[in-house]
Amino acid sequence: MDEALLERGTRKLVAVNGRVRPGERVVVVTDDTMVKMAERIARGATEAQAEVVTCIMPSRARDGEEPPLPVARAMKEAQVIFSPVALSITHTRAMRAALDAGARAILMTAYTDEILSSPALLETDFEAQSAVCRRLGDAFTAGESVRLTSPRGTDLRFSIAGRDTNVLTNIPDPGQLAPVPDIEVNVVPVEGTAQGRVIADASVPYLGIGVLREPVVCTVGNGFITRIEGGDQARVIESALRSYDDPNCFNVAELGVGLNPNARLTGRMLDDEGVLGTIHLGIGTNYTLGGNIVAPMHYDLLMWQPTIEVDGKVVQRDRDILV
Amino acid sequence: MKVPPLQAKKPPKGQAMRRGAEVLVQVCAGVRPDEDVVIVTDQERLPIANAVEEAARAANARTVIVISPPRGIDNEEPARPVASAMKAAAVVFMPVTHALSHTRATREAIAAGARVISMSAFTERQMQEGGLFADFLSRRPLCDGIAGRLSRAHEVRVTNRAGTDLTLSVEGRAGNSHACIVDGPGFTAVPNIEANTSPVEGTTAGVLVVDGSIPYYGIGPVNAPVRFEIANGFVQSIEGGEQATFLRDLLAEQDDKWVYNVAQFAIGLNPVCREFTGEMLNDEGVNGTIHMGIGTSANLGGNVQAKTHFDAVIRDPSVWFDGIPIIRDGAILVTQ
Numbered sequence: 001m002d003e004a005l006l007e008r009g010t011r012k013l014v015a016v017n018g019r020v021r022p023g024e025r026v027v028v029v030t031d032d033t034m035v036k037m038a039e040r041i042a043r044g045a046t047e048a049q050a051e052v053v054t055c056i057m058p059s060r061a062r063d064g065e066e067p068p069l070p071v072a073r074a075m076k077e078a079q080v081i082f083s084p085v086a087l088s089i090t091h092t093r094a095m096r097a098a099l100d101a102g103a104r105a106i107l108m109t110a111y112t113d114e115i116l117s118s119p120a121l122l123e124t125d126f127e128a129q130s131a132v133c134r135r136l137g138d139a140f141t142a143g144e145s146v147r148l149t150s151p152r153g154t155d156l157r158f159s160i161a162g163r164d165t166n167v168l169t170n171i172p173d174p175g176q177l178a179p180v181p182d183i184e185v186n187v188v189p190v191e192g193t194a195q196g197r198v199i200a201d202a203s204v205p206y207l208g209i210g211v212l213r214e215p216v217v218c219t220v221g222n223g224f225i226t227r228i229e230g231g232d233q234a235r236v237i238e239s240a241l242r243s244y245d246d247p248n249c250f251n252v253a254e255l256g257v258g259l260n261p262n263a264r265l266t267g268r269m270l271d272d273e274g275v276l277g278t279i280h281l282g283i284g285t286n287y288t289l290g291g292n293i294v295a296p297m298h299y300d301l302l303m304w305q306p307t308i309e310v311d312g313k314v315v316q317r318d319r320d321i322l323v
Numbered sequence: 324m325k326v327p328p329l330q331a332k333k334p335p336k337g338q339a340m341r342r343g344a345e346v347l348v349q350v351c352a353g354v355r356p357d358e359d360v361v362i363v364t365d366q367e368r369l370p371i372a373n374a375v376e377e378a379a380r381a382a383n384a385r386t387v388i389v390i391s392p393p394r395g396i397d398n399e400e401p402a403r404p405v406a407s408a409m410k411a412a413a414v415v416f417m418p419v420t421h422a423l424s425h426t427r428a429t430r431e432a433i434a435a436g437a438r439v440i441s442m443s444a445f446t447e448r449q450m451q452e453g454g455l456f457a458d459f460l461s462r463r464p465l466c467d468g469i470a471g472r473l474s475r476a477h478e479v480r481v482t483n484r485a486g487t488d489l490t491l492s493v494e495g496r497a498g499n500s501h502a503c504i505v506d507g508p509g510f511t512a513v514p515n516i517e518a519n520t521s522p523v524e525g526t527t528a529g530v531l532v533v534d535g536s537i538p539y540y541g542i543g544p545v546n547a548p549v550r551f552e553i554a555n556g557f558v559q560s561i562e563g564g565e566q567a568t569f570l571r572d573l574l575a576e577q578d579d580k581w582v583y584n585v586a587q588f589a590i591g592l593n594p595v596c597r598e599f600t601g602e603m604l605n606d607e608g609v610n611g612t613i614h615m616g617i618g619t620s621a622n623l624g625g626n627v628q629a630k631t632h633f634d635a636v637i638r639d640p641s642v643w644f645d646g647i648p649i650i651r652d653g654a655i656l657v658t659q
Contacts, residue, residue: 027404042390053404054390058380070361070387070411074404 005117022049027078143310158189182274202302210267254282343450344378454514468659473498515608519589521625543601581629587616
């Protein structure tokens, strides 16, 4: 791995995405499997003259598990949070409380040297993409109903009336989070309204699944996934969801739109969810995105070649944003 | 293909420190399953923190290591996220380069219920040998006893052959027993078993001639006596060799009159700490010595929060509480 590229990636995360300023309180949250990455980020932020605190917790058992209370309290004091962790702490109350207290969060779940030196991070003009991001976000915020289709047979409808949009520009303002380099816009369907079918054919960057070998077909009724069909990978998802014995695991939680033109599908969350020309359907918790449902997990299913209509008007066709 | 050499090797660092870490976790802090344990450290002392963390995890605690940004001077407040993490902990270990013992953060963590173990400037040697392996439990009654005497006493006098002659009022001040064991919300440094108190502000007067150690700011064992003139509870002058000059300049730079406040009178009681090594918490624990703390007193029962706090240790003192001899030329005369 080219050390110079890694240094460039670190500096970009700190200066462009985190906009870390001298004297700011930066908290790096990590687990004991990612201490090297955390040290790299901490060094970068220290070079930017921030006051950097690193919290190392034992590895979490699963994505979305709350960090220990002392970590949550430290996060709440942060102006900027970086979270190089093996398993996600994005959808936790601790993160919500830190954002509510004004933190800007750079999410680095399952970060690797490959991501840190990837074109998606190094080559992307995050400022320019922020404008695209906001335009699409505005279209969702103003809209009431969404229809999602794909050449492969996806056809899903749901209401977004009264829902705010999460615009993940990757340059967060206070109270916002950014899973860099996953530039995305997402919106939470009104609970109970999603109907139809989603055929995921790109990836599921959770549960060790990664890039899909064969499509995962989800039937959706009254806001919940009622059936999951496909091959081995589909069965892994289904049995994981059933293992919690909680119907909220099947909630249709999110429509996310990838907006990073340099991102490539790899099977890793932060690469995949930003890929321009894909959408992801989030399932499980939507509480952290602005909804009302709490589940013990949140996974995403990705599909290629989306066409998205808002109130009957096409806002995206494949890689083209039409607003 | 490289073949590793076949020779006996030293155990890896973590392994060598394991026994010390177990003493800290099991004996000093009495860590219980499911407790939130926070280990505050810095880059330099991360290997020690890792050893303590492993021992705490083995005790089924929920552990977090918090790497604190570097501080400029001992007992400067830590960064806010560090203070908040400490406040949420049941147990806090502090293997840090610059002491955090005499900070508001420590005081507030204790007020919120934490058991705090100070490990300022700890060395890997201290994790492996020396004072940490004393029998804290059997020494505790003596430490508690002297702290109780301090609580009841009105006036303390200290002398030594190097020329120390100090008197101070402790009237109404509680004695603190820091016996390296915390079994409720509270504080101890390790391995310096000590009984201490905070003299009533404005009362300490006389001369303190330090012929032992000033284990702060990189000073360590003194190579020439450092003479402190004290009046009305404040250090008035610091004279001696290069070390005295260094300390005098450092305190002047703080631009804070409270850094001269006489904050603490303490008796070292660790029978395994016999020599001054320059290691802060070793030197303060050397059996039969006393040390005077200067600066912040708020964590010891006093009222002063200064920009720093340091301690100066003298050899072979004689000590009286209300005229009753407690130590004579370094020999402890009481048994409890």
